[in-house]
Every structure is written in C-alpha cells, then in structure tokens.
Amino acid sequence: xxxxxxxxxxxxxxxxxxxxxxxxxxxxxxxxxxxxxxxxxxxxxxxxxxxxxxxxxxxxxxxxxxxxxxxxxxxxxxxxxxxxxxxxxxxxxxxxxxxxxxxxxxxxxxxxxxxxxxxxxxxxxxxxxxxxxxxxxxxxxxxxxxxxxxxxxxxxxxxxxxxxxxxxxxxxxxxxxxxxxxxxxxxxxxxxxxxxxxxxxxxxxxxxxxxxxxxxxxxxxxxxxxxxxxxxxxxxxxxxxxxxxxxxxxxxxxxxxxxxxxxxxxxxxxxxxxxxxxxxxxxxxxxxxxxxxxxxxxxxxxxxxxxxxxxxxxxxxxxxxxxxxxxxx
Amino acid sequence: xxxxxxxxxxxxxxxxxxxxxxxxxxxxxxxxxxxxxxxxxxxxxxxxxxxxxxxxxxxxxxxxxxxxxxxxxxxxxxxxxxxxxxxxxxxxxxxxxxxxxxxxxxxxxxxxxxxxxxxxxxxxxxxxxxxxxxxxxxxxxxxxxxxxxxxxxxxxxxxxxxxxxxxxxxxxxxxxxxxxxxxxxxxxxxxxxxxxxxxxxxxxxxxxxxxxxxxxxxxxxxxxxxxxxxxxxxxxxxxxxxxxxxxxxxxxxxxxxxxxxxxxxxxxxxxxxxxxxxxxxxx
Amino acid sequence: xxxxxxxxxxxxxxxxxxxxxxxxxxxxxxxxxxxxxxxxxxxxxxxxxxxxxxxxxxxxxxxxxxxxxxxxxxxxxxxxxxxxxxxxxxxxxxxxxxxxxxxxxxxxxxxxxxxxxxxxxxxxxxxxxxxxxxxxxxxxxxxxxxxxxxxxxxxxxxxxxxxxxxxxxxxxxxxxxxxxxxxxxxxxxxxxxxxxxxxxxxxxxxxxxxxxxxxxxxxxxxxxxxxxxxxxxxxxxxxxxxxxxxxxxxxxxxxxxxxxxxxxxxxxxxxxxxxxxxxxxxxxxxxxxxxxxxxxxxxxxxxxxxxxxxxxxxxxxxxxxxxxx
Numbered sequence: 001x002x003x004x005x006x007x008x009x010x011x012x013x014x015x016x017x018x019x020x021x022x023x024x025x026x027x028x029x030x031x032x033x034x035x036x037x038x039x040x041x042x043x044x045x046x047x048x049x050x051x052x053x054x055x056x057x058x059x060x061x062x063x064x065x066x067x068x069x070x071x072x073x074x075x076x077x078x079x080x081x082x083x084x085x086x087x088x089x090x091x092x093x094x095x096x097x098x099x100x101x102x103x104x105x106x107x108x109x110x111x112x113x114x115x116x117x118x119x120x121x122x123x124x125x126x127x128x129x130x131x132x133x134x135x136x137x138x139x140x141x142x143x144x145x146x147x148x149x150x151x152x153x154x155x156x157x158x159x160x161x162x163x164x165x166x167x168x169x170x171x172x173x174x175x176x177x178x179x180x181x182x183x184x185x186x187x188x189x190x191x192x193x194x195x196x197x198x199x200x201x202x203x204x205x206x207x208x209x210x211x212x213x214x215x216x217x218x219x220x221x222x223x224x225x226x227x228x229x230x231x232x233x234x235x236x237x238x239x240x241x242x243x244x245x246x247x248x249x250x251x252x253x254x255x256x257x258x259x260x261x262x263x264x265x266x267x268x269x270x271x272x273x274x275x276x277x278x279x280x281x282x283x284x285x286x287x288x289x290x291x292x293x294x295x296x297x298x299x300x301x302x303x304x305x306x307x308x309x310x311x312x313x314x315x316x317x318x319x320x321x322x323x324x325x326x327x328x329x
Numbered sequence: 330x331x332x333x334x335x336x337x338x339x340x341x342x343x344x345x346x347x348x349x350x351x352x353x354x355x356x357x358x359x360x361x362x363x364x365x366x367x368x369x370x371x372x373x374x375x376x377x378x379x380x381x382x383x384x385x386x387x388x389x390x391x392x393x394x395x396x397x398x399x400x401x402x403x404x405x406x407x408x409x410x411x412x413x414x415x416x417x418x419x420x421x422x423x424x425x426x427x428x429x430x431x432x433x434x435x436x437x438x439x440x441x442x443x444x445x446x447x448x449x450x451x452x453x454x455x456x457x458x459x460x461x462x463x464x465x466x467x468x469x470x471x472x473x474x475x476x477x478x479x480x481x482x483x484x485x486x487x488x489x490x491x492x493x494x495x496x497x498x499x500x501x502x503x504x505x506x507x508x509x510x511x512x513x514x515x516x517x518x519x520x521x522x523x524x525x526x527x528x529x530x531x532x533x534x535x536x537x538x539x540x541x542x543x544x545x546x547x548x549x550x551x552x553x554x555x556x557x558x559x560x561x562x563x564x565x566x567x568x569x570x571x572x573x574x575x576x577x578x579x580x581x582x583x584x585x586x587x588x589x590x591x592x593x594x595x596x597x598x599x600x601x602x603x604x605x606x607x608x609x610x611x612x
Numbered sequence: 613x614x615x616x617x618x619x620x621x622x623x624x625x626x627x628x629x630x631x632x633x634x635x636x637x638x639x640x641x642x643x644x645x646x647x648x649x650x651x652x653x654x655x656x657x658x659x660x661x662x663x664x665x666x667x668x669x670x671x672x673x674x675x676x677x678x679x680x681x682x683x684x685x686x687x688x689x690x691x692x693x694x695x696x697x698x699x700x701x702x703x704x705x706x707x708x709x710x711x712x713x714x715x716x717x718x719x720x721x722x723x724x725x726x727x728x729x730x731x732x733x734x735x736x737x738x739x740x741x742x743x744x745x746x747x748x749x750x751x752x753x754x755x756x757x758x759x760x761x762x763x764x765x766x767x768x769x770x771x772x773x774x775x776x777x778x779x780x781x782x783x784x785x786x787x788x789x790x791x792x793x794x795x796x797x798x799x800x801x802x803x804x805x806x807x808x809x810x811x812x813x814x815x816x817x818x819x820x821x822x823x824x825x826x827x828x829x830x831x832x833x834x835x836x837x838x839x840x841x842x843x844x845x846x847x848x849x850x851x852x853x854x855x856x857x858x859x860x861x862x863x864x865x866x867x868x869x870x871x872x873x874x875x876x877x878x879x880x881x882x883x884x885x886x887x888x889x890x891x892x893x894x895x896x897x898x899x900x901x902x903x904x905x906x907x908x909x910x911x912x913x914x915x916x917x918x919x920x921x922x923x924x925x926x927x928x929x930x931x932x933x934x935x936x937x
Contacts, residue, residue: 055798056769068510094512102510110503114525123521124511163655163887171507178511193654193825198869198881205880220798223871227881246877264803265873266828270852278807279800281754282768 005313006041008243008321016214018043022076024066034286036062038238049215051229059238060218064184101175105187107167111159118155124177143173165196182214223265234258237294244320254322256299301326340593350398359392371576384579385572400561405542407477412484420492441486453479454554495527529605536598540591562587615642616819622679631892635661637843648820650830653840656888659823668696701732705780709792711772715764722760732783747778770801791823827867839863842899848926859932862900
C-alpha cells in the first residue's frame, strides 16, 4: 500500500483532533524535495490513544510535529477542538499549543542541561503566569509526585545527573504542567532499557487515565504499542497502510507491511518458530518514492496494478481499513 | 572552590595583575611615564630608582610598561567585547531564524573572513587615523579608537561564526522544540535556552581572541600604524628593537609582558574549553 | 566440549572521585567453541565492561582488574598489549551499538574495509578491494560496488551495521563480540541483522557473544544465556532451558517486563520497580533483594553464592523459583 483516502475518518463530534490531507515536504536543494508526509488524514477521538507505527524515515515524527505546527504542514488542515491550527495567527497558535504537549525520544536532549528540575517544570507555568510563586511550587511538587519522583531529592539537580528513565519522567511532569488535553509521545521509550520501558509505558497509561488525556503514541515497534493503544495506524513512506483497533490488527493484519512488521518483533521464547519471511531491504528514498503503492518495491504480493494505481483506504472488516490492492487473506 | 593547577593559578594571577595595572596603574607610586630622566639614560634592570631600567630616551621602563599595559589591554578587551557582542548577536539570530537572513549573514561573514586581518586594519588605520595636516600629530586616543574599531570589524565574523555554529547545534535540540510547544516566545527561547548554552563556548574563544588581538595590535604598532611613541606594548617593542644590541631589556620587558599575557589568556581559554567539554560529555 | 574463551574470577573496579566503583564482581564464564552466548542485563549491569575487559580493551590508570582470561589457549591477562592486539581480527572481533561512531566519517567504506585486509593479511591493494566487495556481498549489501565508494553518513543505520559486520569478519575471527548490535535500529532492521548474524555464524563456524538488554533478542539467537545484574552473573543456562525453567526471580521479572505482541491490549505491564543498586556501595545481601518481589530477611543479609543444578543450570538466589520452601 501506502495509499491515500479518508474512509477511515470517523467524522464524529468527539474527535479532538482531525488532520485532513496533510502534506509536509522539505526542499533540500533546487530539485530535491523530501516528501515526508503525503496527503495523509487521521483523527483522534477524546480519551483515545492513537498509535502511529512505522520504520525510521516513514514520516511519523514529521507528522506529529506538523500537528503542532512545528513546522506547519505545506498543505492540509489540522482541526484541534474545532479550530484549524494552520489558519491560526501566531499569537493564538502559541496559546493553542499549550493544550497539546509533546514527549520526545531522547530524554536527555529534551531537557536543557543548564536548568534544574525545578526550573524545567516551572518554565511552562512561568510562561503562562499560572499562579503565585507558592502556588507554582506546590504544583511542581504535585507534578513530580505524580510521575513517581521525590521532589526533595530531585528539585535542585540537573538533567545530566539522572538516568534516561528518570529524565523521561521529568519530561512527562513538564508536559503535564499546563493541563494539556492531548499528549504526543514520539518514541518515548525507544532509548530506554526494556525494564525501564515498562515503567514509563505504565506511567503514561496512568497519567492518561487520571487526567483524561487523549494521546498520540509514535513507535517503530508494534509490541510496545500493543499495551497502550486503542487504535493503530501503520505508516510507510509518508502514507497510511492500515488503520485498525489493535486486537484486529495484531490478530489479522490485512496489509503485507503490517504483517512484516509483526514478523520482525523478537519473541522471547526460543521454542517458538521464527518467521522465515522477513522484510528485506530498507525503505526507498522519500525524495523519489515508487509510483502507485509506495510499498510495492518490498512487497511479495506486488502486481502490475500496484505500480500503476495508488490503492485507496477501504474497510476490509468492520473498523479495519487498509490501503492495498491485494490484502492479506 | 574549584581545584586549579599551578599554571592556571599563575594565569589568573598574571591577568589579575594586568587588570590591576589597567584600572589602578595611575595610583602606583611610580615615576611618571612621560617624565624624561636625562641622568639615567638606558640604565639596566634593577638600577636604583628604576627597577626595570630606562630606555634610550630616559623614560622609566616600569612606568612605560604599565602605561603600555593600559592601552594594550584596553584595546584587546574593548575589541573582543564589542566584536563578541555584535558577532554573537548576529550569529545567534541568523542561526535561530535560518532562511534567507542566515544565507546573507553567512555570506557576509565569509567575505569578512576572506580579507586578511592585518591588511584590513592597516587600511582602516591609515584612512581614519591620519590628519590632513601632516605636521599635527594624531592624538593617541583617536588612534586607540580606530584600532579598536578595525580589530572589532576583524573579530565580528570570527566570533559570529562560532556563535552561529553553536546556536545551530543547540537550536536543534529537542528542549528547544519542547519550549516552543509550551508556547514560549522566540525571543525568550533565545535568551533562556540558546544564549546560556552558547555563552561558554564563546567565552572560551574570547580568551583566545584576546591573545590574538594583543599580538595583532603589537604587529600593527611594529609596522608603524598602531600606537606610536611607545605608548603600547607593541609601540615599546617597535622602539626597543633599535636598542637591542646595547640595551636588550628595553625590548625584552614589553616582550615578556606580552608573552606572559598571551600565554595566560590562551591557557585560560583551554581551561574553560575543557571544563565545557567535560560537561558536554555528560549531556 | 572445549571452550574458546574462558573468563575466571574476573573483577573490575574503577576508581572514581566518589569511591571505588565495582563494575564486575567475580565473573566466571566459558564460551564454548562454535556456540553463541547471550549476555543480558540492564544498563549499568557490567555486561559491556566485562566484554571489553575480556577482549583486553579496557585501559586507563583508574581501572583495577583481577582474574584470568584465556582465549584459544592464550592467556590474555598475561600477554602484552601488542600480543593481544595481534589476536584482533583473526582471533576476536567486535561490533558496536553505534556503527556511526565506530566508522571514520571522512573515509570511504571501501578504503576502511580494505585497510584492515592489507594490514592484517598483507593483501595487495587490488586484492583487498576485491575481497572487500565480496565481504559486502557476504553481509547482503545490495549494490556493493556503490557502497564501496560511499561515506558512512550516506548509509542508513542498518547498512552501517552491515559494514561493521563486514569489517569484523574480514579476517575470519573465531569469536565475534556483538555489543548491543541492534539497539539503535528499527525492529525490521534488527530482525534482518540478527538473521544475518545467525547465517554468518553458521557459514563461518564462528562463536559469538551477544550482549543485549533484551531477552527477546537472545531467545532465537543464542545457545547459552548469562544474565548479569550489578556486576555479577545471576543466572546461566542453555537458552531453551533458561526460558523453560527460570530459577532467578530477576530473569523472570526481566522477561515479564517486555512488551509482547500477544499481550492483551490495555493491560498493565509487569515492571521491576526501582533501579540498579549504587555501584560504589552494594550492601551485604543479594543485590536484587531491594527490588525482588520474593525477597525475605535472609536475602537482605547474606550474599547468595552461585548454585549449580545437576544439569548445569547456574543461579544466584536463596529462594529460586520452583523450589519448595
């Protein structure tokens, strides 16, 4: 696949975020344009966690940043809470961004090394002038307690004194400071050890339940996403392959790419038969994506049709949308 | 109290002494610099009344070198300060804003760097610090100002490029994106996140630049377009050259001052650099 | 079965301003010839330090070592640096987590790859270049000729790791150390690299030490597994045996904390609370006791020795799983 279409949009009033026909392109030189995201649409419903899964370079991070208008998409609309962010004047956008916060992959680079934990978490509160000094200090303590850190022990230390997992907790506390409605997590656990991954995944889940957050969760690993998501969107080279609820998607992947991703997840059981048909090679350059279905160059089921025509997203089973001419039976 | 090695303490001490001369040199109970001691022409080191001797015109060397310190160090600090300030503002803004502004700025920096420093300074001094009436001497303060200006112009692209490079690497960090996603204004991001992180790198380079500028000033004076009449270290060296055979101390005294100062600033630049690197390694 | 590498009673201490840091404590491990051994542990468990020390790569005045390392009949710990260096390439080779930092960024792949061949095997320039191309094909790099002329930054992470593997196997080493070779890669590329390592090991009859924090990576790729915690080996067994019958609560907890694709969605993961103990001060009892769900008084007071089941399964626990109390 990798096709276009909007069949999977639910058009409900509960949608917190609806992105339509987003395109993000970067010009590297006169005749070289990276097509990072091409005509992609998706929506996220209140209280839902949408997982966006794909390999490095599939445009998932660019997509998340385009939602926050960092930088804004080249075309398309991002409707958050009824307002189209792409049309918003700079000043309004600044305040709109506070209700969507981002957690980054590299826990250390996302914290300014010169600032203490207190300053880091105080920063958003200070920008928006939330409460008096005493109220803000109180709030900082609550936030740190929420993410499982002891305020007295951490407040005056700087990010490089902490492990990756602790830095990620600090990032989460900071992101929650402004009471956002939506959290965008960009590979929040990829840089962490397996044992710490589970702690952070559980923490994110707790925070979501406790504060009624809506979440976008980006990862290259389908196994990580399974525990936290309500809906999974698989991306390849700037387009959508498949969208479905995790129960359906993991049990009966309809797209060949989804199936290949599932096959690559390591299984912690030496007696289990390992998948022999692994996805070979790497994605082609986003500067010059294949015609038709963008996945066809690595797809075992590809036919002439796939080169000619771009598949559109369609519903194969209720709630499962796939963009493929020859879906997995 | 941080632990320093002996050379570092020496560098601090020496530069402290130089700063003391610059600020309070006039308070010292010396023989005045401008006074000529005709009875003590070219006496050597440790003569009575003249610890560092006198030169061929009968000026007291200690008084001369202290007066020279004031001018040389003033020129160095003023031009590095000004050049650093203007250069880093230009560099930081152009790197943060990117796009056309950045392209233009980089081009300007590159053009500035491609002009040989001394030639540029020479040209500026000879145009701006000459009098129409050749019989009237150009006042020293005007020479100093022109030198500061020309050295500043030389330093702007050098320091500006370093500020730009450092800004590029810091602005790409995710905490800058995080600050923007929290709704922080660009001006505040630059002040709170970029400047404090870029500053240490600039300070390290500024120390090295002070040394370079002191040498540049001396070179210009030796070439005869700097500060005349032995009023700066370079001027003293220029003058002392002639007496090298029979009164080497006239040359060596300013030379030793100059060398120790440059070694000290370079050393401190390295110390700041390595402190910075070890912190960077943890980040 | 003869062992290719055997490490006996290895301890590594680092002198730091905050006191002596015990990175590795009394580790014994054997790598049987032709086998693949996984070393699993969290960051800071001492797994990487142990491997570097076994290869003689640990240097510096602040490092204190004890114990012996015997590789293929040579006692490395009694050899000079030059003698150990001569073993690299044809004896032992290593691949790292981050192939970008291990490759020289300003030299073309072809010249980096052929350099080792000319230096080690004394090949002519033309032979070395031809062999380099073969090696790139051996690690399944498509379009090897073009890659020879590329710089490292022009390649993807997966391709760079393949190049590193090509460099490592250039002189047919008997033992390959792979230190988190796939941690920085996407799952799809990780699967490819692991498959490649399996195939190469078979073709070249090479032993391998696979260091990783992920038990999932170890499962299909190793014959034996050693689990390290706080500088010690806490469990060691043949891989199938370990997964079938875990004795050490830490290993079990590590396995349970992995997100799995057959995990029911929306359920919480089991986590190991807390963090590794402070390496400058490891307390008296079992190192894992503060985080262990089953810890009893004895665990906090007495340090358990490594116990051996009749079938060779080793574990360091007073109350192993599956033993009647």
